[in-house]
Amino acid sequence: MSRNHLSSDLQSILDSFLDLIECDGGAIHTLEKNLQGEPVLVFKAMVVRSRGISAVPDALQSMVFRLDESTSAGKAGLSRTRCNEEFLPPRFEEGLPDYPTRNLLSAPLLTPRGDLVGVLQLFNKESEGEATGFSEKDGRLCGIVSAQASLAIENSTLLMEQEQFLDGFVNACVTAIEARDPVTSGHSQRVCDLSLGLAESVNRVGSGILSGVRFNDTELRELRYAAMLHDIGKISVSEEILKKEKKLHAWELEIIRMRMEVMRSSYRLELQGEKNRIELARRLRELDEAYRTILAANEPTVLPKAVSEEIIGLTRLQVSTGSGEVCCALHEHEKNRLCIPRGSLSAEERVEIEKHVSFTYEILKMVPWGRGLENVPLIAHRHHEKLDGSGYPLRVKAPAIPVQSRILTICDIYDALTAKDRPYKAAVPVETALSILEDEVREGKLDQALFRVFLDSGVYRSASPAPLRRVKKAA
Secondary structure, rough: OOOOHHHHHHHHHHHHHHHHHHHEEEEEEEEOOOOOEEEEEEEHHHHHHHEOOOOOOOHOOOOOOEEEOOOOOHHHHHHHOEEEEEEEEEEEEEOOEEEEEEEEEEEEEOOOOOOEEEEEEEEEEEEEEEEOOOOOHHHHHHHHHHHHHHHHHHHHHHHHHHHHHHHHHHHHHHHHHHHHOOHHOOOOHHHHHHHHHHHHHOOOOOOOOOOOOOOOOHHHHHHHHHHHHHHHHHHHOOOOOOOOOOOOOOOHHHHHHHHHHHHHHHHHOHHHHHHHHHHHHHHHHHHHHHHHHHHHHOOOOOOOOOHHHHHHHHHHEEEEEOOOOOOOOHHHHHHHHHHOOOOOOOOOHHHHHHHHHHHHHHHHHHOOOOOOOOOHHHOOOOOOOOOOOOOOOOOOOOHHHHHHHHHHHHHHHHHHOOOOOOOOOOOOOOHHHHHHHHHHHOOOOOOOOHHHHHHOOOHHHHOOOOOOOOOOOOO
């Protein structure tokens, strides 16, 4: 229950009670804390029939009452007892200077546990147009409305505390994720911002296939949590894979370098003397070129075919050492790593890191999300699935992929492409990233209608490093 919903509920409770107790007006104050951390009473609901007031007037929005003897509301809150007062001559309230208060009944709002959550005030009890004052029966009836208002306030407080707990839990989880994978620091928040921006843009669509899709406040919260936690499963992936920047680990590259030093020494021993000087220089130059090729192939960029062929050839570059053993420039497993066509991960490592999605689901489904948030685990679980079934981990197709997951997929891919915080790859220009998404749409992998809103609304600009030149529309 939000603060706005609480005010509406208290307003309804108060309005209906005025008919029962036959008085002109009333107000409900809730107990809150001011900037100094002191407990104060603030207006949360108000009705004055003779003045046509059905909400707290602007003049009273900022008014607060301390828990002391200086005001009727403060006195009732401080003593935790009902207070019945009459004013002769009538009292004029600050904020309502033209409204005379003839009689006033103030009652504390107490939870079943005895906690003070606010104060109810009823004023100007009348009978046939004459001020009569509040009776003992009115006081007992006041206890009924006090209990209703107290329950509404307590429920609202509990729900807000639950929301605060969930927000704290989510933030703690994101901190844990980014502590293990600092290269994606900020990724979760950016994907969350993009996803919420796209969902809110969908809410404004007035025609087409998305015109009937609307996300309420609870569904937006559900999407926010799923977006913030979509990578929480990465805590289960080994750091060696999670932080791998290039195709070979640093220690593997160092072994290759040391092996080539052994090969250089072997060549110098084998080709001593002036007559072998040219051949020695050629072979040493060959090793230098081989190492440069290895360094080039080790980068996680797209591997040119020519470089791949050179890497394969290096498995045949070898020399016999003085001990009779053969030293080879590249071993078979190193060749396989360096021939990865794109990125830094081998097929086995990619399978391992893709498991993070399943771990995300297993972790999130253990959380008691509560009503309206039950689909957080499912939304996060499907964010790497593609509409044609080519995604992972389940390879499900369009009917099994919620629209929130489709939103998350587009935003996740876009941020991964344009992010500047990945040391293993350069950020691609915005136009290129959108063209890649457009290709995925054309191939039936991503939702075309959602991508169109993503593009036309300019949501992507909230995370864009550079201005965009318009790309052609997806067919």
